[in-house]
Amino acid sequence: MTTQTVAPPVQAPVEPLRRNRDFLMLWIGAGVSMLGLRAGTVAYPLLVVWQGGSPVAAGLVGFAAVLPQLLVQLPAGVAVDRWDRRRVLVTCDLVGLLAMASVAAMVLHGGLWLPLLMAAAFAEGSAALVYRLAERAAVRNLVAPEQLSAALGQNEARGQAAGLVGGPAGSGLFTLAGWLPFGFAALAHLVALGTLLLIRKELQETRTPEPRRVRTEVAQGLAWVWQQRFMRAAVVLIAGSNLLFQVLALALVLVVKQHGGSPLTIGLIGMASGVGGVAGALAGPRCMRRVPMSVLICGTLVAWALLVLPVAFTSAPVLLGALFSGMSFAGALVNVVAGVHQVQVTPDALQGRVTSVFALAGSGMNSAGALAGGLLLAALGTRTTVLGVAAAMAVMAVAAVLAPAVRSGGAAA
Known part of the structure; x- marks a missing residue:
């Protein structure tokens, strides 16, 4: 009797992210939009x-922007x-395009209507x-499973870079013409819309339509997070750290001002x-x-504690820049780690709701942190706070x- 050896099926090599056309279109479009x-x-x-409005009016516009x-x-x-x-992504770009174009048109016509600005x-x-x-x-539907950490790491780096460049770009464009930042934002939405239309793959798994209620669907997302022990712990850690960093951000402003620094500092x-x-986001996939994920999360918290401590005893801009750079490095790294885990373990049909739970925990604590920071700094002073x-x-x-x-690192999931 002779036996035949069946060779294992040959798997096609995974295409590098830089050659993944669909992922690049989504990555570029989202980056330009951001x-x-x-x-x-x-x-x-x-x-x-600059149009003669009051600080109260400026605060109302800022409030309208973060209220969502x-x-x-x-x-x-x-x-x-x-x-x-x-369709959701296309609709979002269309809404953003119309909102920013309306503000640009208002400024070009020499007016400032506060209700329109707040609505936009x-x-x-x-x-x-x-x-x-x-x-x-959508990302995990465009890349191979083994590329998910690299893809989300690039997304995190893109977000950090957009924050780094977007602020100076907005203020610089405004000095040239008041309508330019909003015209630029409208153009960015138009570019992002074009990239979306070039994506070939589906951005979600096949779904079975069924009648549902918004309240029920929200409850499903909350319940799923609650049933995951690691997820519950992660929500608490995210909320707590966001609150503390809002307090620290306000303290930094006072430290700089009290020692003769300027807004430029x-x-x-x-x-x-x-x-x-940006560096932390790029280092995330390799780390x-x-x-182990549990070591990265615990190590990040320890690093934050050690980096925050010297802020109480220095006003040197170079040292403060180094300390906050280190905090951001650790924060971006752990964002990638936690984000990859969440996307990997969450069913595709729950991705949006589970991510929104984490985002709500963070944004809610941002608001509370800003309020708590003002009260603590007024009562205790900068160093003690x-x-x-x-x-x-x-x-x-x-x-x-x-x-x-946390020590399990979500292994049970």
Whole structure:
């Protein structure tokens, strides 16, 4: 008797991300759209103040721009999971295009109508929020599973770079002409719309249509996160760290001002922080392959505690820039690690809702952190407040090390 050896099937080589046309179209379009959003957001208060508006009016526009983070987040997750993601992305770009074009037209005609500016800021903020959720959910349908960490790492680096460049671009364009930042943002949406139409693959798995209610679908996303021990712990850590960093950001402004610094100094420190964020995002995929996720998360919290502590004792811009760059490096790295895990373990039909739960935890604590920061700095002073932030971060690090859910690194999922 003779036996035949059956050779295993030969798998086709995975195409590098740089040659993955569909991923590149989505990556470029989302990056351009994000750059336009940052430029327009920076220009809102400049437009109000330079057109003779009051600080209260500028605050109202800023409030309208961030309000979607609290009101739209969970329904946006439902929309991303319920509807065709390509159509969702196209709709978001169209809404952003119309909102920014309307502001540019208003400024070109020499007027400033506060209700229109607030409505445009709210519409643009809502569209950007839904766009981010839909794009993140779509990525794993465009790349091979082994490329997911690299793809999300590039997305995180792109976001950090957009923040780094978008602010100066918005203020620079505004100095040339008041309508330019908003015209640039409208053009960015048009470019992003074009890239979406060039994507060939489907951006979600096949779904079975069924009648559903928004409240029920939101509850499904919340319940799924609650059932995952590691996810529950991650939500708490994200919320706590976001609150503390909002306090620290306000403390930095006071540190610089109290020691004779200028807004330019804060801008330069912010640029150094952005460079650290880009580097951390690019390092994320490599670190994931070599270091367990639980070690990365706990190590990030320890690093934050150690980097926050010196802020209480220095006003040197170079040192502050280095410290905040280190914090951003660690933050971007852990964003990639947590993001890859979340996308990998979450069913495709729940991607939008689960991501929206994490985003809501972060944005909600941003608002609370800004309020808490003002009260703490007024009552305790800068140094004591910063020391308190460092101590709270250290407590979170110890809690993470001791928590079985964090130590497991989500292995059960």
